[in-house]
Amino acid sequence: MSQAQAVAEQDAATKKKVALGLTAVFVVYFVSTISAQTLGNVGPRIAGDLNGMALYGWSLALPGLASAIVTLIFGKLSDMYGRRIVLIASLVFFILGSFLAAVASTFPIMIAARTVMALGVGALASLCFSVIGDLFPPAERAKWSGLLNIPAGIAALVGPTLGGFITETAGWRLLFWISVPLGIIGLVMVIMGVPKSEKRMKQKIDFAGMAILIAASASLIFAFSWAGTTYPWGSVQIIGLIAFSIIMWVVGFWYEGKVDEPIIEPAVLTNRTFLTAAVAGTLSLFGMMAIMAYYPIFLQGVQGATLTQSGQIITPFGVIMGFMGVPAGILIGRTKKYKWMFVVGYAILVVAMFGMWLFKETTPFWAGVAVTALAGLGLGSIPTANTLVAQFAVPRKYLGVAVGAIFFFVMMGMAVAPAVLSAGMSATYAKELAVQLPDGLDEYVSDATLASFNDPNMLVSAAGMAAVEAEFSAAGDAGVAAFEDTTAALKTSLAAGLKTVFLIGAILMVGSFLLIITIPVIPIDMEAMGPPPPPPDAEVPA
Secondary structure (H helix, E strand, O other), X not given: OOHXXXXXXXXHHHHHHHHHHHHHHHHHHHHHHHHHHHHXXXXXXXHHHOOOHHHHHHHHHHHHHHXXXXXXXXXXXXXXXXXXXXXXXXXXXXXXXXXXXXXXXOHHHHHHHHHHHHHHHHHHHHHHHHHHHHHOOHHHHHHHHHHOHHHHHHXXXXXXXXXXXXXXXXXXXXXXXXXXXXXXXXXXXXXXXXXXXXXXXXXOOOHHHHHHHHHHHHHHHHHHHHEOXXXXXXXXXXHHHHHHHHHHHHHHHHHHOOOXXXXXXXXXXXXXXXXXXXXXXXXXXXXXXXXXXXXXXXXXXXXXXXXXXXXXXHHHHHXXXXXXXXXXXXXXXXXXOOHHHHHHHHHHHHHHHHHHHOOOOOOOHHHHHHHHHHHHHHHHHHHHHXXXXXXXXXXXXXXXXXXXXXXXXXXXXXXXXXXXXXXXXXXXXXXXHHXXXXXXXXXXXXXXXXXXXXXXXXXXXXXXHHHHHHHHHOOOHHHHXXXXXXXXXXXXXXXXXXXXXXXXXXXXXXXXXXXXXXXXXXXXXXXXXXXXXXXXXXXXXX
């Protein structure tokens, strides 16, 4: 065999391995995103079916905590032992959690199962982007990181509708049963396609750092999850949890600077480029949550949209946001510049959020489609740019923990934002309701019904409003008139509360924009990571 033929065969083998690795990453990323999209709206239904509404907060807090923790811990472990083995472990957790959730007989068991599931799915996205970083040099990495958003876009397009259809026709357990074979397919693809890392000497795992990280994150997430619901914001419990979290973070940063293999790498969290992108992204989550979680309440409670109409209006936001990462990655790869994309994306989001703040009951639905689609356009490029900047800003040996840290900031933001936004909405709603609610309603309804008006979500409960209407109607024509006045007062108060939510999102989006225009520019073809990795057939460390 000639040397040219040997080189050609070697190149063909390398391309085949890269193709297998890419296929594995795309399959795994689709598995993680389609699971999140199909299960996103069924939590209340599951809690109701298993008599667990009293524990519903725990069903959000514990899986959220698990997801946040594993993004950092698994990212670090993947730097130490390779992406392949950590991906396999993540998928095993995902499969096991899906199975346990499918057979759960009580809500506490369901919470435990979803937490196990989160230990797997929480790290899959960051690990997929890290594998892309291993397989390609910077410019190519940008292109493929962008293309990795195709599975997310497809999941956003079909996932919510598919999840709702399956739940209504066959029950929510089938969603978890479907996740089991999907996870197995992803596991097989990882075993076949993701290159092994070379064997290394035994390394010391920072167990103390893990414990500090868990304590700091858990106390912060629980504080914001319980604030304003389980305990008042100014209560000893909430203030104590926040103070404890701050102390643990300070201790953690001090401790991690003294160990050889820290879970929270100081070189990552003190890098200005990384920190600017991470903090700006975290602040932007307040705007994203305002659109995803609170705009549907405005549509249904204030404007009277049906569930189907609400879903149709908000769908373009998710689809555009998902697919925008594709051209974003390609453009970064070709131009080798990303700051302009950050600036334009955040500027668009500022405009969209202030546009939403101007919404009122008579705003046409097409305006909602236009504004949320605009927000999707602005937001869509930011996750891709964030993951790439996280990789470019730090040495290659920190690639996994840097990408994991970006996703960790996202998870923490998603845990904190709803609590802050809900507090703002509730405070404004209560103040406006005290002015708008007619006097003398105790002549028509019970004290329990009057107390139910204090819940800002009252208008989106069809069953609750039907019961209230029946109670008013029992008092005759005067009761019917009082019900109409009460409904108008509730709508006005809810609209005021949601305007506060949108204003908070808009102001923090301005903060994100002002931060991002200061981000230092790092040339992606001369990254701090050092030389690009050898081909997969060399079985380099992942």
